[in-house]
Amino acid sequence: MTLIRLSLTDFRNHAGADMAADAGLVALHGDNGAGKTNILEAISLLAPGRGLRRAALPDMVRDGASGGFAIFAEVQAGVGLSPVALGTGIEPAHPGRRIVRINGASAAAGSLGEWVAVLWLTPAMDRLFVETAGNRRRFLDRLVLALDPRHAQHSNRYEAALRARGKLLADPSSADPQWLASLEAQLAEHGAAMDAARQAMLAALSAELAGQPDAPFARPLLTLLDSDGAEREAPHEADALKTLFAARRRIDAAAGRATAGPHRDDLSAVHAVTRRSAARCSTGEQKAMLLSLILAHSDCVARARARRPLLLLDEVAAHLDPLRRGALYERLAGQGGQAWLTGTEAALFADMPGPVTRFRIAGGRIAAG
C-alpha cells in the first residue's frame, strides 16, 4: 500500500501542506518541534480510531485557525490499481464529529479499515510493556484491526453494551432484568467474536515471528493473559461469557465496572532468547521486540490482505546502532509497500536503499530534500 499524496489543512502546526511520495521509504527530517510526528499522526487518522496520539479531534485543529482541519490522501493498494481518495477531518460547526469521505462519498470512520491498514511505532510506546494493561489492549486491537477490519464493529458494540450494562447495574431500581440479559447476550456475542479475532491474529503473528531470526531485532513470544494475569488457555465462548456476566452482576455492581471478560485480557511478551518478560527487559530490548513485532505483523497483513500496511516509524532510526539501522532499512526496502520514518538528522537517512522520498520539515513547512 502506498500513500502517493497527502494534503493537510490546519492540522496541528501545518497550515497547508501538500506532499507526494513514492513506494518505498519516506524520510522526514527536521528539528525538534518541526512537525514530523504531526504528519505521521495525520496518516494514522486514515485508518479507523483516534490516531497515534489518541488526541481529541478539536486539539488537532491548528492553534489560531478559525475552522476545523482536513486531511486528504490518495492511497494506492497495488501496482496498476486506481488510487483511492480518502478525506477526514472536522468542521467548526461539529468539532466532536469526525467526517470521513471515501472517493468523494461520506462514509463511517470504520470503513477506512477496508482501504487502509496502518501500523506505527512511536517513542510513547517505549513503556508499553510496563504501563497499564489498557494501552496494551488497544495495541493488541490495532494489530487485529490491521488484519481484520470487522474487528472494529465487534469491539465498538461490545464497548457500547458494556457501558449500558454498567449504567443499569449502577442503578438497581431501574435495572430491567430482560434488558440486562439482552445486553449480556450482546456482550457474549461480540466478546466471543473479538476474542476469536485476537486469538487468530496472535496465532498468525506468532507463526510469523517463529520464522524470523533472533537477531538483529529481539523476537518476542506473545500470549494472552486473563484478568487474573494467568495465561489464557481456552477461547472465550459466547455461552460461557453469557454465564460469566450473569454470575458477576453483584460483584460488578459493587466494583462499579465489569471485572472479567475479554475487555480485561492483556497481551504478554517474553524475550525469545532470554525468556525474560518484556517488563523486565532493558528499554533497548523492549524497543527491539516491538520493532520486530511490527515488522512481522506487517508481513502477516501483507500475506492475509494482499496489501502491506503503511508503516510509521517515529524516531526509531535514531535509537538503533548503525548495524541495526542498516538492517532495518534493507528489510523495509526489500519488502515493498511504504514506510515513513522521522528523525532530527538528514544524515540518519543518508544510506537508505532506494527509492527514497525525502522531506525537510521546518516550522510546519515541508520541502523536498
Ligand SMILES: Nc1ncnc2c1ncn2[C@@H]1O[C@H](COP(=O)(O)OP(=O)(O)OP(=O)(O)O)[C@@H](O)[C@H]1O
Ligand atoms: N493544534 C496545534 N496547533 C499548532 N501547533 C501544534 C498543535 N498541536 C501541536 N502543535 C505543535 O506542533 C509542533 C510540532 O510537533 P511534532 O510533534 O510534530 O514535532 P516533531 O517534529 O515530531 O518534533 P520532535 O523531533 O521533537 O518529536 C510542536 O511544537 C507542537 O507544540
